[in-house]
Amino acid sequence: MATGRTHRPATRSRGIPEATVARLPLYLRALTALSERSVPTVSSEELAAAAGVNSAKLRKDFSYLGSYGTRGVGYDVEYLVYQISRELGLTQDWPVVIVGIGNLGAALANYGGFASRGFRVAALIDADPAMAGKPVAGLPVRHTDELESIITDNGVSIGVIATPAGAAQQVCDRLVAAGVTSILNFAPTVLSVPEGVDVRKVDLSIELQILAFHEQRKAGEETTQPAATPSRPGAHARAAAGAGSRKGPDGDVPAVMPA
Amino acid sequence: MATGRTHRPATRSRGIPEATVARLPLYLRALTALSERSVPTVSSEELAAAAGVNSAKLRKDFSYLGSYGTRGVGYDVEYLVYQISRELGLTQDWPVVIVGIGNLGAALANYGGFASRGFRVAALIDADPAMAGKPVAGLPVRHTDELESIITDNGVSIGVIATPAGAAQQVCDRLVAAGVTSILNFAPTVLSVPEGVDVRKVDLSIELQILAFHEQRKAGEETTQPAATPSRPGAHARAAAGAGSRKGPDGDVPAVMPA
DNA sequence: GTTTGTGAACAGTTTCACAGCT
DNA sequence: AGCTGTGAAACTGTTCACAAAC
Structure with a gap:
């Protein structure tokens, strides 16, 4: 999924489809691997396999960027790496702050892929005074009081929230007020942000x-539904319904997963 | 997002749309919060606001589950909680294993929302013998050698991979061979799995x-953007020449393949 | 009066299949 | 020959707007 509220009204006359944007990083990763093995060119078929998509989709995706391939040959790996990097904005450096240095925040700070491509951890921020100064992933943890100055001093526009759910909105508000316009939220909360701020969320439990x-579908084709349905407070059981009413709490019994 | 699901022709004639399934957990979370505040009923408008979607979408989503609302009134909170839980398969208990107990694996193991609703960490597994037996989040870490027996003994069908990228496919293969049919992958790799196995991935760098x-786009379209554009690493010389050969956003230049 | 449930219109995405370039 | 690039078709998802139910 993606942006919380506040997304451009798909005014994408000139832009790249969102679905394509979401796949560019995948292509980039596959291309980088090829580049490291010094593979000079790659066909849409090969690259698609490496990225886990089908080749028609990949070609369509690339067609939004421009005609970067050569018919009868394929795509030049280095050239594509550059073009996609540029399209994604990775030819510049993005300073990032991580707020909430618990288990998860520490894991993120230590994540190598972070720095590898375009992103740089500008600071780790935590509300616990006891954490302040302690080094995590080679950086000293800073206290939340410094949040605003850290953001402005470093020109940070991307923030990562890894706090408990209860603190997330407040942290978000402060980040936004200080100038952050893109947020990656790991807390299990819906963040509300003003127009123009992008939010993406990562949510384990979802x-x-x-x-x-x-999983339930796979298992439950024949094994029935457990338990009984509690009666509905406001309404009567409509279970009868021979015609029309196609829904109903009972098994849906779709023909799914053909072996 | 992003099921890396094996290509199924979406044989879902009578099922719930994937986009709807992906939002049900969101509704459930909002409803649970209302339930804890003992709110008896909620309108589509209110619930939609709490879940961060619009009300038409929410009503459409619920219509796939059945007619669970009351016109002029709204939805009964408790009843909806139950119906959605049942639809998602959360009325049963899902034992889960986490493989790879580094920073991230430990963070996941400690994540409260894990156990809260339907999921139970059956075991933590790591390849490092030095980790074996050490308690993480109250559970002793088990060695990879035991992976297969843990899966079968506990009837685990959901596995979480939090290993380095290099180990992920191998771990995945072993999980699948032992009977796991749903995988949540935190490693930055495309996993290939046989038909019938679901993969979802969570990828920070993507x-x-x-x-x-x-973010780049915001900076480009309107004025502003307070500088904050540090150095450019190894930008190619052609950067100034425009996007590419096609009817890109600007100038059209014949394709230039780098030497 | 209020709010759901839903057909119909619309928008976005994927797949097909083939023309056109190398 | 081989492979890209892309219209058109097929499909999936979202929004609209209103009749039906309370």
């Missing part, structure tokens, strides 16, 4: 729940 | 790159 949904 | 894309 991902697990989506997996559970599909 | 999220950041997407943010950078939009």
Whole structure:
């Protein structure tokens, strides 16, 4: 998923489709790996396989960037790496702050892929005074009091929130007030931000729940639904309904997963 | 987002749209909060605001589950909590293993929201023998050798991979061979899995790159942007020449392949 | 009067299949 | 021959707007 509220009204007459943007990093990673193995060119078929998509989609995606391939040959790896990097804005350096240096914040700070491409951890910030000064991933943790000055002094426009849910909105507000316009939120909360600020969220429990949904489908084709449905407070059981009303709490029994 | 799911022709004639499934956990979280405040009913408008979506979408989403609201009134909170939980498969318990107990794995193990709803950490697994037996989040870390027996003994069908990228595919293969059919992958790699296995991935650096894309765009379109554009690493000389050969945003220049 | 549930219109995304370049 | 680039078709997802239910 993506941006919280406040997304441009898809006024994308001149832009790249959002779905394509979301795949460019994937292509870039695959291309970087090829580049490191000194592979000079790659076909849409090969690159698509490496990125885990199909080749028609990949070609369509690239067509939004320009005609960067050569018919009968494929794509030049180095050239594509550069073009995609530029398109994603990775030819410049993005200072990032991480707020909330608990288990997760520390993990993020230590994450190598962070610095590797365009991003630089400008500061680690935590509300706990006991954390202040302690080094994490080679950086001293700074106290929340310094948040605003850190942001302005470093020209930070991207913030990562790894605090408990209860603190997230407040931290978000302060980040935004200080000038941050893109936020990556790991806290399990819906953040509200003013127009013009992008929010992306990463949420473990949502991902697990989506997996559970599909898992249940796989298992439950014949194994029934457990338990009974508690009666509905305001309404009557509509379970009867021979026609029309296609829904109902009972099994949906779709023909899914053909072996 | 981003199921790396194996290509299924979406045989879902009678199922719930994927986009809807992905939002159900969001609704559930908002409803749970209302439930804890003993709010008895909620309108689509209110609930939508709490979940960060618009009300038409929410009503459409719920319509796939059934007619669970009351016109003129709204939705009964407790009843909806139950229905969504059941739909997501959270009325049963899902044992989960986490493989790779580094910074991130430990963070995940400690994540409270894990156990809170339907999920239970059955085991923490790491390849480092020095880790074996050490308690993390109250559980002793087990060695990778035990992976298969842990999976089968506990009937684990959901696995979380938090290993380095290099180990992820191998771990994935072992998980799948042992019976896991849903995987949440935190390693920055494309996993390949057999038909019938679901993969979802969470990738920090992809999220950041997407943010950078939009951030760059903000800086470009309107005026402003307080400098904050440090050095450029190894930008190619052609940078000034415009985007590419096609009808890009600006000048059209014949394709230039780098030597 | 209020609010749901939903067909219909619209928008975005993926896939197909092939023309056109190398 | 091989492979890209892209219109058109097919599909999925979102928004609109209003009749039906309370």
